[in-house]
Amino acid sequence: MTPGREGPAAHDLRCHRGRLISVEGISGVGKTHLTGQLLERHTSDGFVVLEEFSQRHHTDDNDLGRDLLRILIAAANGDPFLRSGHPGTETLLLLAIKTFDYENGSATALAQGRTVIEGRSVHSTAVYQSLIVHPDDQSAYQHAQLILDLAARWRPLPDLTILITDDMTAAIRRAETRDGIRYTEQQWQLHRRADALFGRLAADDPQRLTVLDRRRLTNDQLIDQMADHIAAASPRCLAETVNRTTAPARCSQDCQPQHAER
Numbered sequence: 001m002t003p004g005r006e007g008p009a010a011h012d013l014r015c016h017r018g019r020l021i022s023v024e025g026i027s028g029v030g031k032t033h034l035t036g037q038l039l040e041r042h043t044s045d046g047f048v049v050l051e052e053f054s055q056r057h058h059t060d061d062n063d064l065g066r067d068l069l070r071i072l073i074a075a076a077n078g079d080p081f082l083r084s085g086h087p088g089t090e091t092l093l094l095l096a097i098k099t100f101d102y103e104n105g106s107a108t109a110l111a112q113g114r115t116v117i118e119g120r121s122v123h124s125t126a127v128y129q130s131l132i133v134h135p136d137d138q139s140a141y142q143h144a145q146l147i148l149d150l151a152a153r154w155r156p157l158p159d160l161t162i163l164i165t166d167d168m169t170a171a172i173r174r175a176e177t178r179d180g181i182r183y184t185e186q187q188w189q190l191h192r193r194a195d196a197l198f199g200r201l202a203a204d205d206p207q208r209l210t211v212l213d214r215r216r217l218t219n220d221q222l223i224d225q226m227a228d229h230i231a232a233a234s235p236r237c238l239a240e241t242v243n244r245t246t247a248p249a250r251c252s253q254d255c256q257p258q259h260a261e262r
């Protein structure tokens with residue numbers, strides 16, 4: 001340690017764990033498709049993919065995260081937005097699932113230096129749960145920040161969130177075709193608000209959230225840019241800061257702080 005200093009300043013901390021990445025965006029935007037193609041092209045990069053939230057990728061594996069998801073889906077009685085009428089309970093269970101993902105799988109993979117990609121992570125919970133609770137967009141936005149802040153107290157936020165965007169109608173129609181369903185007007189409205197709220201959260205935190213717009217990029221460009229952004233992402237050892245409040249740093253188990261190179 002440098003004489004006369006008590007320790008490294010927060011901005012001097014560097015992390016040795018792997019990168020924690022999430023892929024977010026409204027239904028049908030291509031998260032699963034693009035992540036699959038990314039993995040096919042980067043087989044040697046040691047990526048670990050988690051898609052715990054997905055109701056379509058739901059399997060019978062016996063673990064706590066999937067058990068919690070099963071309970072949520074059963075209680076929601078077919079509602080694609082997992083609404084059982086108890087939004088606080090749902091939100092805490094969804095955050096419990098994401099904390100479980102971290103404790104059960106991601107933490108070990110990250111400690112081994114591997115890159116973990118979460119298909120939908122805490123930003124999805126923040127967006128959809130706050131929209132359900134708050135009919136007005138400003139209150140929903142503030143509530144989303146609270147949910148992110150709460151999440152960051154229990155597990156690290158992703159080092160990088162890739163937000164895939166597209167024409168909203170085209171994306172939702174793809175999800176309808178894929179799932180063989182038709183969303184109601186009220187559900188379309190929720191997708192519309194989710195699209196806007198994801199965008200607002202991304203505009204607030206451009207260092208953490210990168211927007212890739214399918215309207216402006218070819219498929220190959222999208223996948224290349226996802227790979228480039230992931231390669232450039234740095235694992236964060238710093239205390240997570242959301243909405244100007246500081247949650248405890250959660251990376252002490254994953255990495256050793258050291259002096260940054262100057």
Ligand SMILES: Nc1ncnc2c1ncn2[C@@H]1O[C@H](COP(=O)(O)OP(=O)(O)O)[C@@H](O)[C@H]1O
Nearest residue numbers: 026027028029030031032033034174175178219
């Ligand atoms: N670039 C693409 N080319 C062909 N099909 C695509 C493409 N992107 C998405 N799709 C299809 O559109 C549907 C929605 O994409 P998906 O990746 O499942 O979205 P998400 O995971 O974001 O909900 C799927 O049936 C998928 O196969």
Ligand SMILES: Cc1cn([C@H]2C[C@H](O)[C@@H](COP(=O)(O)OP(=O)(O)O)O2)c(=O)[nH]c1=O
Nearest residue numbers: 027028053054055056080081094124125128
């Ligand atoms: C994570 C999360 C998802 N959802 C909704 C959004 C999506 O409609 C659905 C997620 O299902 P998923 O299978 O991940 O959808 P997609 O691949 O189409 O993006 O659950 C919530 O309502 N609340 C949440 O906290």
